[in-house]
Amino acid sequence: MTPGAAADDAPPRRVWLGAVVGVLSLVMLAVAYVQWRQYKLLDSAAHFQNEALGWSFSQLETEQLRLRVQLADYLSDPQPDSADKLQLRYDIFVSRVGLVDHERAAGIMRDQPTYRPAMAQVRAFVKQADRTLGDVPARPLDAAAAAPLMPMLDALNAPLHDLSLGASHLLYERATERNDAVRQQTELGVALTVFQCVLLLALAVIALRQVRALAERRRRLEALAANLHTARHDAEAANRAKSAFLANMSHEIRTPFHGLLGMMSLLQDSRLTPQQATYLDTARESAHHLLTILNDILDISQLETGKLQVNAQTVDLLQLIGQVEALMRAQASTKGLRLRVDVGADVPRWVRADPTRVKQILFNLLSNALKFTPTGTVVLQVACGPHARIDFTVSDTGIGMDEATLGRLFQRFMQGDDTPSRRASGTGLGLEISRDLARLMGGDITVRSQLGAGSAFTAALPLPAVGAPAPSSDAAAAETGRSRPLRVLVAEDHAVNRAYLEAVLDKLGHHGVFTTDGDGAVQAVRDQQPGEEFDVVLMDLHMPGMDGFTAARTIRAMPPPRGRVPIVALTADAFQESRELAREAGMEGFLTKPAHLPQLREALQRYSAGASAHEAEPVDRPVPAAQQSASPLDMLTVDDVRQALSAARYDTVLSGFFESSVAQVGAMRRAAAQSAHTDLQHRAHSMKGAAASLGLRAIAAVAQQLQSPAPHTTTDELTALLDQLDEQFALSRDECLRAGLIGGGGRAVTPPVARAPA
């Protein structure tokens, strides 16, 4: 049955159902009526004792005969005793007459022509007899008076006998008639009952079909739902894959793009003709715009995959607004617009918020307002709403929007001005990102607008007010952008990472104390001298001997103040599980390798102060395995690290890493050959961390495969991976040489093995 047929079927079936129920009700009424009739018939038959009439006629005949016998008796011997008996017999006879001589009896006997004459004859006899035997006799009873009664009584013999027989026959007929009537009614009743049964069966069949149809419909709906579910699942999977691809692509594009920007910066510093400078400005502007678009795409794909997270921390809201204002004022003044910022008196200074994301929303709303306002004023109004909500309203005197545009506004790739000659440029993703971010924070963005009368966007964000953080020298230092020198204990087993961290700490002006395992870290904390306490411990989680978790627990078990030293976990894997374990072991912070300079600076500032322990914004930059075909270097990281360390130091660290590679890979090969998988994995883990820190992406990728191989990986496969590692070392070194990253210093560089540069 097709769904259409089922739909067409339903109304006739309902009509049928109604018809059957109606007929059934009528039949039941009819049966009830027949049964009531039958009851009345029987009741009246019993009540009126019609059958008794035959008996009464026969009794009358009997009494007539008995009276005659008594009369004859009296006439033969007229004694008083006999007279009394005659009187009684006569009275009984008369009482019997009354039972047959009435209108109802006449009605029943109407077909008997003898009835009326016989009754008249009886009445005549009674009239005659009453003269001597009545209640008030006209003459006393004696033989002379009784004698004339005899012939009259005899004359009654024949008619009374006829009547008796006639009544009997009549009543047989009546009984037969009534039996027939009862039989007919019973037959009718049976027929009706059978009909009722048939109707009930029909009803049952219809009901059954209905139930089946319903079950069938439900089954189809379930199947449909299952299909839809699968389809949705597939669609979501496809969408996720697309988002992931988009994220990877934007990431991929950004790396060479930074190179491009850097080159353009260098170019700007060189001698240029004014025309060339103009060209370069345009190129830089375009490049910056492109970068914005890339960031937008990255954000949206992260929002879609749910990767983007809001990290709330205590924020100076007024300062944040000040920063936004400062940046936007420049933009406004270049366009000749006025920018006004109104902050309500009740707006709290300290709130819990993700400053980066709040800024992003405000930047987006303000730059949109500036973009679409040719002349006039753009106002940012900050006011307190209910439920710890803060409303950021950006209103302008710009072109405004009509209803249709408002409806499309938050849709992807839509812009208020969709005409070909649009004055504004952009991805059209900004508003969507802003609104998604606002919703991620538990708020929303709404808009009011009128064509030609400007627009007002309101970002209502739940930013709960908090108390001001305890003023500390570190906080003060953080605000001024400088920090006091810290004593930092670093537990890190990999020499390259130690060198890298030493360089970074040096650059930040901190003093690092290094140890290679957990035992060393515990020892160092225990033995610290007064006045030389550690401000913070950076703890690698995976180390030979005592690992970071155990070391953290051991330190936490020490009496204060030693047991209270802030510990920041440092690891190459960014699994949530590791994070939880670290937290359980008593570590406040968590930094993902490669830990770049800004993250380290922030973490050190935050945790060394012992102030509110917030987790550092996780730097989820897992080593993308799919990028092996690309450059073996992660130029973004390379740039960052190089900038952080200075080119010379980076050269030193990088060269050291390459030099140690032969020994490292050799040790891994031995471990693989001896099936010492734990050792192999540990070495691979260390190598991955170091390589990732230095931006050697391809090496890190292979090391990761070695660190967590698929189950049942054979030694041959491991050897193949190790060969691959050698190859990547060679390729990476070539690349570094080509990019001028190594070989710039005085240090001798081991010439490339195996293959020459292409």
Place this chain on the structure above:
Amino acid sequence: MNLSQPVRRHWLAAVALSWLGLHGGPAAALDAPSGKVILTLSGKLAQSNDNGSAAFDLAMLQALPQHSFATRTPWFSQPRKFTGVLLRDLVDAVGGSAASLRAIALNDYRVDIPADDLRLHGAMVAYLMDDKPMTVRERGPLLVIYPFDDAPELRTAIYYSRAIWQLRSLELR
């Protein structure tokens, strides 16, 4: 009927009397009728006034608890009011203990009335109809009547046949 029958009856009557006396019931023997006998009870009874039977005249019936009700009957087109004594009271008055009563009419019509009818259905011996005595011509002087209007199950030929007219005697069996 053999000779031993009345003797045994007397003896039984004596036992029944002593039992009644022990229990404080009316110990006096049934009075002899002073007027014309209209009803005779015979059979299983404890008190008698006429050689093992209990003969009643109208005054004796009137001395028993009186009842009256109106009912429709097959024999009259209108409901009639009947007055008399309950069969139950009558049987109790003679210390009767019967499973059934055989009622006999003047014309020798007879019918058996089960004792259940006495208790359950309030069968009555009526001597007044519409507050007037009934002559033999009017199916009197006594008749057995049931409250037919009170219970539908009484309106059957069985009960109509038990409503005997011209009642002459009752035999307790």
